[in-house]
Amino acid sequence: MSPDLILPHDGVRPVFSARPVWCGRASTVIGMATLGAQAWLGDDSVIRADGQTVVLGDRFWLGHRSTVHIATKTLGTTVGDRVTVGRNAVVHACTVGSDVVIEDDVIVLDGAVVEDGVVIEAGATVFPRARLPAGFVYGGSPAKPIRPIDAPELAERAERLREASGETPAPPQGDTPEVEDSVFVARTARLRGRIALGAGSSVLFSCLLDAEVGPIVVGADTNIQDNSVLRSRGEGIVIGRDTTIAHNVRLADCRIGARSLIGIGCVVAPGTVIADDVMLAGGATTDPGQLLDGGHLWGGRPARILAPLDASKRALMREIVEGYCAHGQVFRQAQDAGL
Template identity: 45%
Template sequence: MSAAYNGTSPAFGGDPAFAGEGAVVLGRATLGSGAWLGPWSVIRADGHYVEIGDDFHLGAHATVHIAHDVYPTHIGNRVTAGQGAVIHACTVADGCVIEREAVILDGSRIGPGAVISAGSIVFPRSELEGGWLYSGSPAKPVARVTEPELAAYHQRIRNEGAKPQDDGGLQTSLDCFVAPSARVRGTVEVGEGVGIWYGCRLDAGGHRIVIGDGTNVQDNSLVTCEAGEVVIGPDVTIGHNVTLTDCVIESGSLVGIGSLIAPGTVVESDVLVAAGTQTEPGQRLTSGQVWAGRPARAIGAMDDRKRKMLALTLPTYRDYANRFRATPHHPLNVTDPS
């Protein structure tokens, strides 16, 4: 589906070659010809623009976004992004491969023909030379990539994208902004001003998910109950492609893009969890700290600048939600391969 933002609709160089169930393109996005958009994938251009070249492949549950009015996103020709990858407010040159669940963060520039390995994190404002394989958090060069190797990376990720996805299910009606491609199942209780964004999956199972006032759960995040509840306090931001299971996130905290919060984790109030962080089961992330790493560890104290950034995110997302809630959505046209 596609939708306008602030009066601007996406522009396509031709019908997508494929648009899976729940795939969405929103706002000031321009796509070239032959785009392959996996099930529940999200391209969202609110606050700034997204420009994407020809032959773009975006895997299931992958996300392309901008950074409010600070950074746009530029993606070149024949770029391949795997399942669960996040391309956020950065520049990705021609021929790059971003493997499954890798994250590229704000202001980064990736040179042509680079490969970002699965689960790696490209830190903000990184400059990565083309023609290399990068891995780790932060992503660092590992080896040169030959042309035949690069072609094999593209083909492998695109073959994974062709596998069927089964993410259907019942939709629970909630009194908040729930994006049309989000799926909510079971007992989910929400406060005032909550936003549940595109591609999100919330499954309470036999327990409860509780989300406090003003909190936003950003695109393609997964919130599940397995053996207990998930409780998210007020004024919390859950970033893109975050996984939360049987945990507690207290008020005024932010969980960064691509983080994995393990069962039994407690994130106390006034905490910033950096992108790509993974906690251990039962871990407690104490208040007033920035946490990062795999496993998570405290790397510094919160300060006024970080608190201001967290506070500004909340009204920005409420504004986005109000605008998209008032905008009609339209199906994406798909070229018939026959």
């Protein structure tokens, strides 16, 4: 069974094992990805190899609304055999060994190395360039060893995780918005209610934008990346121009300024106001009504100021925006062509 959406990148299409691959509703695989035998991809899962390779071993299991991605100009993602990834998790530009269990809501960030025989507990964040030695259970943010684990317990936890994420209700239906030619909305994204998308913006694969009460307004050249969920149940969500909402972010009713970056897996609570020129580190959360002043890197749970937003971080944020403007046009052309 093929994914709902398969797209090439730079003329390269994904490679699937001749042995069966099971793919759920609205699952997406893009570019230079190779999947081993007996893979299982959950509903709304995304594997995006658009600039570097993604190599996934045999019996890889990717839970619902989870994302595997790369760092476009620097790092691919390599995963060994018999790896189980839970729901709403992100495996990003890293190396993962064999016989690894990555539970729900885990974030594994760029350059991290997860050795064989590891369990990463639900909600943990593996920081960039961290190494997790074999044979332990890890938890927390940043992820730290909790205790040793043996092979029988690891296999049992993998089985429990697969059973828990094996079935989900049917996804909500969405509207098909009218957008101008410079805007990209992925076919697997779902948009409902009053939504305004600025010129050059992009809504990537398996995102959910639900303007249940107030509107959702997205500024020009802003990108909302795979599996992010934006829900308005009050005053609405407003995002400024030239801003990045990374993979698997959850936004409630809030305001986010221009030229900001909301990192992978962040949770932004209702009433949060994020000023212009803010970087919110991956895995961070905000408290309801929290104000994040501009010009700073914020991180933690709840978010606090970590450092000034220096020139290198500002340059990185601009580069991401420019890259996703280009990605959006390439993806739209491929999607419209039915490739």
